[in-house]
Amino acid sequence: MFKIGVLVSGGGTNLQAIIDSINTGVIKNAKIETVVSNKEEAFALVRAKNNNIDTKVIKIKDFENKELYENALIDYLKSKELDLIVLAGFMVILSENFVNNFKNKIINIHPSLIPAFSGAGYYGLKVHQGVLARGCKITGATVHFVTEEADGGPIIIQKEVFVKDDDTDESLQKRVMEEAEWKILPQAINLILNKEIEIVNNVVRRIC
Ligand code: GRF
Numbered sequence: 001m002f003k004i005g006v007l008v009s010g011g012g013t014n015l016q017a018i019i020d021s022i023n024t025g026v027i028k029n030a031k032i033e034t035v036v037s038n039k040e041e042a043f044a045l046v047r048a049k050n051n052n053i054d055t056k057v058i059k060i061k062d063f064e065n066k067e068l069y070e071n072a073l074i075d076y077l078k079s080k081e082l083d084l085i086v087l088a089g090f091m092v093i094l095s096e097n098f099v100n101n102f103k104n105k106i107i108n109i110h111p112s113l114i115p116a117f118s119g120a121g122y123y124g125l126k127v128h129q130g131v132l133a134r135g136c137k138i139t140g141a142t143v144h145f146v147t148e149e150a151d152g153g154p155i156i157i158q159k160e161v162f163v164k165d166d167d168t169d170e171s172l173q174k175r176v177m178e179e180a181e182w183k184i185l186p187q188a189i190n191l192i193l194n195k196e197i198e199i200v201n202n203v204v205r206r207i208c
Contacts, residue, residue: 002030002193005082007090008037012044013177014088014109014185019051021186030193033080036073038092060092070098077102084192087146088185091123096148104199106146107192109185111176113158114142118151128172137163139172141180143188145199154204156191157184 006015015035021027035048040057048055056076063069077085078101087094087108099106110127112118117130117139131139140160147153159180163172191197197204 002083003033003081004030004084004086004189005033005077005080006035006044006048006086006088007092008035008042008044008088009039009091010042010044010089012042012047012089014086014181015044016047017182017185018086018088018189019047019053021189023051027186027189027193030189033082034077036076038090044089066095067097070095074098074101084189086185086189093150094146094148099146099148104145107143107156107188108146108151108153109181110142110144110151111139111173111181112142113138113140113160114144114151114155118142120150122151125169125173128169128176131163132167132169132172139163139176141176141184143184145204154199154202156188156197156204159184 006018008015018032022030032053034054034056035044036056036058037045038059045055058073058076060066060069063072085102085106087106110118112127112131117127122130138160140158142158143156145153145156161176161179196207198207
């Protein structure tokens with residue numbers, strides 16, 4: 001059984017997409033071993049509990065500094081012997097040390113076509129605000145491996161979403177989730193689980 005840990009901070013619709021994909025057999029032979037949040041009010045935790053998935057809250061403010069917080073997170077995640085860690089709306093930038101503890105085992109979903117509107121400062125609605133302010137006609141979402149560079153790791157899958165003239169930040173955010181994020185996150189997990197991809201020179205390639 002392929003063991004997945006999901007790190008969340010918010011609503012958890014991407015977590016829900018993974019849960020649904022496992023329940024409907026789109027993702028086979030996999031289990032969400034734990035859902036970890038840095039915020040106890042995250043609705044994602046309710047979604048996990050509704051599906052009998054173990055949850056854990058580890059808050060930065062309970063530690064003297066970020067390094068100690070990360071060490072606690074690392075220890076907890078290692079104790080779960082995970083095959084994959086999914087950042088699904090996890091609003092904490094992780095250090096090089098954290099990433100090196102789980103080399104090529106962490107993926108993230110970002111609501112734009114990276115490298116556009118990605119990196120420091122581009123999170124949540126700010127991404128979609130940037131897209132609309134620039135007048136982009138196409139946006140989308142990206143699933144990528146996590147490295148020490150924010151949104152800079154090897155890209156696994158991208159999916160485009162067309163921008164409408166009357167889109168607002170919120171309407172675009174919603175469509176990017178519905179049309180792209182909830183589809184490509186389970187697809188990316190399947191590519192990894194089924195060993196269909198490899199990383200060559202920082203680029204993801206299909207294994208033929
Ligand atoms: C998503 O837009 C995701 O791309 C970004 O954070 C948001 C999380 O939403 N990283 P949810 O908590 O999965 O609903």
